[in-house]
Amino acid sequence: MRVLVATCAVDYSGRLSAHLPLATRVIMVKADGSVLVHSDGGSYKPLNWMSPPCTVRVTPPSVEQAADGVREVWTVSAAKSEDQLVIALHEVLHDVSHDLGVDPGLVKDGVEAHLQKLLAEQVQLLGAGHTLVRREFPTAIGPVDLMVRTPGGASVEAGVPVRHVAVEIKRRATIDAVEQLTRYLELLNRDPLLAPVRGVLAAQSIAPQARTLAVDRGIACLVLDYDAMRGVDDPDSRLF
Structure with a gap:
């Protein structure tokens, strides 16, 4: 240059x-x-x-x-x-x-891959006793970010113990993310080895419209604190 x-x-x-x-x-x-x-x-x-x-x-x-x-x-x-x-x-x-050499490119912090890895390692954020089945759980229309097993069907919906949880992870969740997770759930709940499967939309921020639609469809919402998950922030020590 x-x-x-x-x-x-x-x-x-x-x-x-x-x-x-x-x-x-x-x-x-x-x-x-x-x-x-x-x-x-x-x-x-x-x-x-x-x-x-x-x-x-x-x-x-x-x-x-x-x-x-x-x-x-x-x-x-x-x-x-x-x-x-x-x-x-x-x-x-x-x-x-100056010869700057080959630039390695921008490495973004807090992208969805990082959030997925952290939540897989801290799956207890979904609830006590939950265990990871696998990341990138395959379906016919694409992989679900996380498939999680509940502790002995401890979660109950409509009187039926829920056995698995499908988690879709975004940096910022919009209505499109809810629609995507809905399609995954429709497929996953056809599998007798998995059903019933409930959905969790996990993101650093969730648009109000997306939250409303998710609740209407029985999908739980989880806001992820990226700094706390990677151990650089202690939420309990904050003043506000």
Whole structure:
């Protein structure tokens, strides 16, 4: 990656036209070929940019441009359109290049896979005596996140001891999650070796509409405290 701090003016032409008057800015040229022009504000979003594939052509200024103080001109052209970014460099204050290597990508914390693993290890959050049957329990329409066995049919619905619990895990549960779990339950309750199976929707947050629909369909809701589950927070020590 090449990073320049430079006084420059920028003109963009193509599907629209835009002009950045003379000012000190950061110009980034990435290894993928993209060129981005940043100011000292506006958070992460550049003022203007050209996405790859594109080409960068560096030329000396015209007589008129040189008279205005331009030292060199960058013409960044898109490969698949007529879009063009023209950067007129007046003064380069800093110019450095670094090989950043291969980036491993963003590793998100608290994704559904993490929540599934933690709840499988702490299945007692579903109730005392519950035991894990398996994660990713297969059905004809896809796997249920967790299949759990109740302690000797201790849970009772409509006078019938419930033997198993199907758990669907989301970061934020919406109506779609309720519908998904409903379809799983319809299939699972056809299996005499499993039935009766009740459902639990477990999530870090549950939309009010999803909670209402879940309760109407006899599906329990469990809000997961991710920090407490991974041992970095003690709910009992909170003031509020």
